[in-house]
Structures are given as structure tokens and as C-alpha cells.
Amino acid sequence: MSNQPETPEKGKDFIRQTIDKDLESGAYDGRVHTRFPPEPNGYLHIGHAKSICLNFGVARDYQGECNLRFDDTNPVKEDTEYVDSIKEDVTWLGFDWEDRQFFASDYYQFFYDVAELFIRMGKAYVDHLSADEIREYRGTLKAPGKNSPYRDRGVEENLELFRTMKGGGMKDGECVLRAKIDMAAPNIVLRDPTIYRIKHAHHHRTGDAWSIYPMYDFAHCLSDAHEGVTHSICTLEFENNRALYDWVLDTLMEGMKDASLFAENPEFLEFLKSKPGFNARPHQYEFARLNITGTVLSKRKLIQLVQEGHVDGWDDPRMPTISGLRRRGYTPESIRDFCDRIGVAKADSTVEHALLESCLRQDLNERAPRYLGVMNPLKVVIENYPEDQVDEFEMPLHPEDESMGSRVVPFSKVIYIERDDFMEEPPKKFFRLGPGREVRLRFAYYVTCTDVIKDENGEIVELRCTYDPETRGGWSKDGRKIKGTLHWVSAEHAAPAEVRLYNSLFTVDNPNAAEEGKTFVDYISPESKEVLTECLVEPALKEMKPGTHFQFERTGYFCADLRDHTPGGTLVFNRTTTLRDTWAKIQKQMKK
């Protein structure tokens, strides 16, 4: 990966600007340390890719480090299936956390020790109010809350209760540990937030060792500091939580000043002092999460699509998940380029899907080898071509990159062309094949249509043509102008293939904004997936490896399916995206 910014003159995003200032002022002794902190409760999607590129990108740009940390503080939602997929996706995107793979659950004992410290400091208490009561006592957005009757329990009582919670001696929901801050705080996050709750649940890593689990706000900042993270980057919806992030860390650092609080546990104080993160603490910065037109990017909605069977799993090529994009044929390079181009800012925004496609096409145009494949075959017999003759044409795999080499494509008397490339009554701007017209067969010959054969329903079933032997290779000495060039396959040599055409999953730009009585699933497009089973492709594709990217000339970019394609067996190709199609654009304009 290049360390050179693509456009050096482009202004840095606000996070990098902040880091520049920190570096200038000597903060963190010049260290830059970030982390990507997914909760292992779902698959990663392209919104996560933005965060991954930011966090790992910042570390790369400043010769710092970026940790992979699984934020697993809620055992009922999390599973190892997700940690495996997350690791695979981050790696596939091209990032490396080296030996810094962590879990919040690695720090459970540490969190617990901090909680006891807070109790000793009089900064936390066990509350026996029910969940409903806590909500009532919290007040509203505009009205202050009121103190819990348990708020002023003594340190010893709190300690004993908290230890009972930990020891499993209480039922789920019986009580919680709360931070003692301010029930009248204008920021609701600060109204004595819950920091520990009781859950007798099996954790994917710690098993049944714990019956209490810390809340995000308590665990996250402590994890950051524990790992020596300097810049903790998250999305906008956590802006309000920053006050609590700061409170927890500042309270801990305040506590570190009083050695008497550590009388029972002096080595804990030493441990804290030895960690840079508890001396120069991390700070949180928030950026706007990614939205893209024509798709949904919320975990809840993505799960719903999978569970209700609207798509064929997390890696369905229509899904905006990393695994879905991968299977669709997106490259990591194109996704990284996209993340670079959209920028990082604080304004809520929705990026047009066209930008993602543009990044994709730019990358694939450079690297995808070209092949010939016919989606909807129309038989063509070349009447003056010798019965048993087979021509072999050597065709370049890439028109602008000779180093990619070439392949040989056989040609014979009976070929297939694309049905859309023939019109019996062509309009003015159509310059493909029609009765009496001459076109070029790519890298082969010029052919002229002499006859159209139809079945009893009037359906065109076959074309008769003649070819000009003087145009071998697809070029004529006499300088004859040929407007159209068609792709083709030799009937005798072609391989059958299944091609899956994918379009936008939704019919509207913003499926999230559903009308009265509808939800986003009501906007799923019936045309999002179309399976073509009668396709014919050139023989070179028979041995293609799953996951290979290529272009069917004049049709689009494709990818051999990761699951269903077998070299030498069933050929299955996914359409990653179409080529830019000015003919389609002209057709649209003509309809108007």
C-alpha cells in the first residue's frame, strides 16, 4: 500500500488535523495509537470499512499502531462466528493488526477493579431500583431526574453488595452498579449511568466465569486507556457519550492520586501508573457514519434481510456487507479508494452509489482481463464460411496493457451473438447488426446480415450472414468504415455458463424513509437478481478460478462465484457491475 497521499494538496480531515496539533504540542510523547472496535454481533459492512480505513489509515500515515479490539461486553448478543468473519474481512480489506488482537473481555478483571475503586471513592453505588424505576427517576430530555433512594449507601455496603453481584448471588436485574454523577445533568448520559449489570449468561470467551458485565461507556474508555490508545475514533451518535468517556477516565486518574484507596490492592495502583494511557489519557473524536443511496447500512436491517430470507445470506452479492461485496466482485482496492474519496467529516451525509461504482470501474478497468461471453445467445450461420474450418484468433487480454498477454479464441461457421445486438428495424442511432448491415465481429471478421429466420410465432431464431475473408482480424485494408463491433462465441467451442445479474436491492434511493405503513423491505426490487442459465462463453473461461475478476467485453465486469463456480465444471459468474452504457442512455432519451 502506498504511503503517499493521492492528492497531496488535499486538506487533511479534522481528525488528522487534531493529531497534527497533538504532535506539535508533544502530547502522548509523539505516539499515535488507534483501534477498530467492532462488537462481534454481526457481519462487517461498508460503513465499517470507512472506520477501518480511517483507523488503520491514520496509524499508517503517522507510523503509529492500530489495534483490532472486539467490544464484547454483552454476552447475549455476541458470538465467535462473528469474530472470525470480522477478522477475515479486515484482512481482506488489506489491513494488519499484527499481534494486537484484543477483546474487551480480556479486561474484565481490570474493569472490576476500577469499579471497586470507584465505589471506594464514593463515585459508584449499587442501586436496587428496577429498570422501570430507573427510567422514571432519570427524568426527561427537558426535566431533571431525581436521586435514587439507594444513592447514598455507604462504601462498605456498596462493596459488599457489588461483591455479591459478582459472586453470582443475585438474580438478573435485581440491581445494578451506577456511577454517581449528577441526576440533574443536562446531558442525560451523565444522570448516574449504569456501569454494571447482572447477566447469568454464557460468554463466548469467558464462559460462565462472570455473572456481571460492564456497560459500553464504562468498558470502552478503559479499554482504550489500557491499550495505550491515543485517539479513539467513533461515530457521531456517541458525541453525548464523550462526557462520560472523559468522566470515567478523569475519575480514575483522580483516584490514582490517593494511595489510601489502594490499601487492599497496591499492585493495582502500580499497574495503573505503569500504563501510559492512565497518565496521558485517550480522547474521543466523532465522525459522520457512512450512508449510501439505494442501500441500508444498519446492523438491525441487515440482520432482518438475512433472517427473513430477502437475500441469500450475509454474503449475498446484493448485500453491502464486506463479504457480500467480495462475492459480488468488488476489490479491496476499490473499497479503500472509495473510503479515501468520501472523506471524513462531521456533517450527516449520504454518498451516491455512483461514486462507489466509479471507484470499482476505475480499478477493474485497469486490472480485469477481457473475455467474450454472450448473455442471451442468437444463432448466426455464416453461409460462405467453409463447413469444417476453424480460425484461431489471438486476442489481447487487455487493450491498454500488453503485459497481461493474450489468449486464443476459436471461430467457426456457426456462432452466437447477443440478441440485443440485432434489430430487424433499427432506429437511426443503432449501429449494430440489422438486415443488410455490415458489422465487425470483434477481432474476427466483418459480417453482413443476409437473412432473418423466424419461428411460427414470429420470434427471431437465427440469422444468416456472409463474411468477408479479407477482413481477417477485424480490419479492412480498404478503410471501410464500420460503426459496430459485436462480441461473439463459436457454437462448437463455447462453454455453457450461468450468469447472475445483480442490480440495486432497492427501488428507491432511501429505503430508510418508508412511507406510512411501509418498511424498508417493501422497497426491495424484484429485479435485484436475475439468473441467466443459457449463456455461452469463450473456452478460456472453463478453467477460471473462483473469485477471478474479468470483463465480458461490452457487457460488464464479472467475477467467478466464490461458492458455486467450479473450474472445469459448472461455470457461474456474477455481474459485479455493468460498463458505462451510453447506448442505454441514448435509448432512454429516445423514449422521452
Place this chain on the structure above:
RNA sequence: UGGGGUGUAGCCAAGUUGGCAAGGCAACGGGUUUUGGUCCCGUCAUUCGUGGGUUCGAGUCCUACCACCCCAGCCA
């Protein structure tokens, strides 16, 4: 008693000591082309949410408004 944020072109987004509105995508013209692809050239903000003010000069400073987003989980 509400608090926290954000408004620059159709979509992203630079713009940081006030000095004459980057770039990308899209769109639209034109050229090249054995892919209606690619590539190349050109057009696309007299104005920065709105109104006042300060100043020789304001997207940048002051002020008053407006719009949108987030927050009342024992989710993250």
C-alpha cells in the same frame, strides 16, 4: 432544564492568521477508439442555511434567527 452536533453545487468535500470559492462523483458538449468501454479536452458556485453588523475587504469575526441529526437501554 434541556443538552450535544451539523449546514459550501445534484452528491461527497477542501477552505484554520479575514485577501478574491480546491478536488472527486454525477450531468452536459467535443475529440480519439477493433468494447456505444477506456482515454483526452471543455462546460458546470458572482456565492457559502437566512437576516443584520464589524471591515477597504467576510465562507472565515460578531449577532439574531432558521433547518436538519443525536440523546431519556440493565444495547453498542
